[in-house]
Amino acid sequence: MTAGESQVTCPLCGTCYSETEGRVCYSGCPLQRSCQLLSCPSCGYEIPAPTRITRWLTAWLKRPEGAQ
Numbered sequence: 096m097t098a099g100e101s102q103v104t105c106p107l108c109g110t111c112y113s114e115t116e117g118r119v120c121y122s123g124c125p126l127q128r129s130c131q132l133l134s135c136p137s138c139g140y141e142i143p144a145p146t147r148i149t150r151w152l153t154a155w156l157k158r159p160e161g162a163q
Contacts, residue, residue: 118144132144
């Protein structure tokens with residue numbers, strides 16, 4: 096995993112993996128190059144890749160109670 100690369104947790108099995116690991120297409124889909132899904136390397140469950148707004152919202156929701 097490189098610096099600045101975010102970790103993704105699979106909602107089905109709980110495995111943590113990098114976005115690079117999740118971008119590997121296991122299904123052989125013809126939309127492979129433009130696909131915005133991440134595939135869990137452990138169980139194969141696919142989720143949408145996080146966007147800039149979802150990363151910001153996640154960081155905002157995880158901030159400490161007293162922080163502004």
